C-alpha cells in the first residue's frame with residue numbers, strides 16, 4: 008500500500024523535516040526533506056519566503072508548479088505530486104540525487120547521461136510544458152543510476168491551443184532555451200561533448216525573444232523589490 012501523505016498538514020510535515028535543501032527567505036521558498044517512519048518526500052513551502060511575498064505571490068507560484076506537476080504526472084524525470092497541504096506548499100516524491108554541477112559521489116557516464124537528458128527534456132515538451140529554468144544547473148539532478156531528474160517548474164510555460172499562434176511561437180522558443188541548457192551543462196562538465204547540433208542561446212532569441220526574456224527578468228526583479236526585504 009502507498010503511504011498516505013494527504014493526512015498531514017504543512018505544520019505536521021515541517022515537524023518531520025530531516026534536512027534542508029534550501030532555506031526560505033526573500034522570494035525563496037523552504038525546500039525540506041521530510042521523513043515519516045522511513046517514508047521520504049520533499050516539501051516546497053512558499054510560506055518560508057518573506058511575509059508579503061509569501062502572502063501575495065506564494066499561492067500563485069505554488070499553483071503554477073502544482074499545475075505543471077499534474078500535467079507531467081506521466082513523465083518519469085519529473086517528481087510526482089504527492090499532496091497539496093495548503094495553498095502555499097506542496098509535497099513531491101523524493102529522488103536521492105545530486106545537483107548536476109555539484110557532484111560529490113556520483114560519477115556519470117557523460118555521453119549516456121546527456122542522451123538521457125535530451126530524451127527527458129523532449130518528454131517534458133511532448134507533454135506540453137516548457138520548463139523555462141533549466142539553464143540554472145541546480146534544477147537538473149542526477150540519481151546514482153545516472154537518471155536525470157528535473158525540478159523547480161515554477162517558471163514553466165504551457166503550450167496552448169494550435170490556433171494560439173503567439174503562444175505556439177513562445178512555446179517553441181522556450182523549448183529551445185530548455186535545450187540550450189544541455190549545451191550549458193556540457194560546457195561545465197564535459198565540453199568535449201559539445202557538437203554543432205547543440206543549441207547556443209544566442210541563436211535562439213532574436214530581438215523578440217530577448218525582449219520576452221528581459222520582460223520576465225524585469226517582472227521577477229520588480230516583485231522581489233516590492234515584496235521582500
Ligand SMILES: Nc1ncnc2c1ncn2[C@@H]1O[C@H](COP(=O)(O)OP(=O)(O)OP(=O)(O)O)[C@@H](O)[C@H]1O
Pocket residue numbers: 028029034035036038049051086099100101102103104106145146148158159160161
Ligand atoms: N524532488 C526532489 N528530490 C530531491 N531533491 C530535490 C527535490 N526537489 C528539490 N530538490 C533539491 O532542492 C533544491 C531546491 O529545489 P527547487 O529548485 O525546487 O527550489 P528553488 O530553486 O528554491 O525554487 P525557486 O526557483 O522556485 O525559488 C534542488 O536544487 C535540489 O537539490
Ligand SMILES: [Mg+2]
Pocket residue numbers: 143145146158159
Ligand atoms: Mg531551483
